[in-house]
Amino acid sequence: MSNLSRRRFIQASSAAAAFSGTLRVLAAPQNEARILGPNDQINVALIGAGIRGQSDMSTALQVPNTKLVAVADCYDGRLTHSKELWGSDVFTTRDYREVLARKDIDAVVIATPDHWHKQAAVDAMNAGKDVYLEKPMIHVYPDGPVIIDAAKKTNRILQVGSQRVSSILYAKTKELLASGAIGQLNMVSARWDRSSAQGAWNYTVPPDASTETCDWPRFLGSAPKVAWNGERFFQWRKWSDYGSGVAGDLFVHLFSGTHFITGATGPTRAMATGGLRYWKDGRNVPDVLLALFDYPQGFNLSLRVNFVSGGDDSEGFLFTGSDGSIEISSAGVTLTRSPMSKAPGYTVNTFSNAMQKEALADYHRKYPENREDATTTAGVERFVAPKGYNDTYSHFENFFHSVRTRQQPVEDATFGFRAAGAALLANQSMERGKIVEWNPDTMRLG
Structure with a gap:
């Protein structure tokens, strides 16, 4: 976490009020790339200016000393809107290779469909650009080693865009878990539910969508060649040719958070089930x-995504340990302490009176400090982020810090592959109809 984010967390914590316990606020060769000083402006380009891409760039430009220079997208309307948003001097093109050829660009934000992630990222690093790559890092497993190798060979910064790892709430949870606040972790449960057409990826197709305004062949790239389809172009997450389903879109965030908080590298086994229950629209x-999922650290992870959730649009984490739990939600972090008694207790009432007396005397000799009426340190503490806090801003702040200092980012290619690789195990298990295995250290399927 950056020093600025830590300062925000500390400043906000001092101003919060108490309730229900304690409430606190919580490449080409390197010589082809420009060497940036701590106060130099970072020139950025956007590759993929869809919903997430435009949102990413709007946040990235809030970080001081950043400037958008160029935008690439396969739909002309998004190129037009990029100029409307960020100025007529922004260079726009359908072909991202024209962006990468520019010498004035230091870093790129890649928010293309998943099946373009690997190629766009590798091309950018080979061109001497640092890369912020939207999650999931991979579309298929072979993408992972290629991206990792390219980052090493080119000495470029690559940060994956799963912003939870830069969140002050997740940092607080990591701190609490490491301190032993809930004892021994045994279970992590997470959900990401939605109940709307937009939540289920039925994004609006613009009235002018056609092969004239959309570069369909370029969009398809390595995907199977099919006839023009506006829904596939603008709602691509609904098809495995271009996206990675709910596992790649949403599970990957939950894995990133779990790995960041626990320090785990990934699960060893996965079992998944599900299906198309409502949105039977061709996807x-x-x-x-x-x-x-089984983790070798001794805990299990349970994940759920439901796009037909009956009106409950929510995201949340629950870390359960031997002495309590930690919940992360949009409202903040809730720590519930419920220490397990060190004394086992007793059940003597079916014994004879004489034997009850003897058993109780023996019990109290063994556990003199833990009589049945002893009090515990149970309680609830809550931590909230400062008003208006945005973890995506923190994530870009961390990325640009790495671009300037050449220090490894908070979510590098190896971390990103382990999160995405673990998430896609769910797809593998469902497709095969059986338990699948994964080696989180070697990052290989079993």
Whole structure:
């Protein structure tokens, strides 16, 4: 976490009020790339100016000393809107290679469909650009080693865009878990539910969508060649040719958070089930997915995404330990302490009176400090982020810090592959109809 984010957290914590316990606020060779000083402006380009891409760039430009220079997208309307948003001097093109050829660009934000992530990222690093790559880092497993190798060979910064790892709430949870606040972790449960057409990726197709305004062949790239389809172009997450389903879109955030908080590198086994329960509109990925994962650190992870959630649009984490739990939600972090008694207790009432007396005397000799009426340190503490806090801003702040200092980012290619690789195990398990195995150290399927 950056010093600025820490300062925000500390400043906000001093101003919060108490309730229900304690409330606190919580490449080409390197010589082809420009060497940036601590106060130099970072020139950025956007590759993929869809919903997430435009949102990313709007946030990135709030970080001081950043400037948008160029935008690439396969739909002309987004190129027009980029100039409307960020100025007529912004260079726009359908071909991102024209962006990468520019010498005045230091870093790129890649927010393309998943099936373009690997190629766009590798091309950018080979061109001497640092890369902020939207999650999931990979579309298919072979993408991972290629991206990792390219980052090493080119000495470029690559940060994956799963912003939870830069969140002050997740940092607080990591601190609490490491301090032993809930004892021994045994279970992590997470959900990301939605109940709307937009939440289920039925994004609006613009009235002018056609092969004239959309570069369909370029969009398809390595995907199977099919006839023009406006829904596939603008709602690409609904098809596995271009996206990675709810596992790649949403599970990957939950894995990033779990790995960041626990320090784990990934699960060893996965079992998943689900299906198309409601949104039977031609898509070929499930709208309900549930999965269980085994972690060698001694805990299990349970994940759920439901796009037919009955009106409950929510995201949340629950870390359960032997002495309590930690919940992360949009409202903040809630620590519930419920220490397990060190004394086992007793059940003597079926014994004879004489034997009850003897058993109780023996019990109290063994556990003199833990009589049945002893009090514990149970309680609830809550931590909230400062008003208006945005973890995506913190994530870009961390990325640009790495671009300037050449220090490894908070979510590098190896971290990103382990999160995405673990998430896609759910798809593998569901497709195969069986438990699948994964080696989180070697990052290989079993």
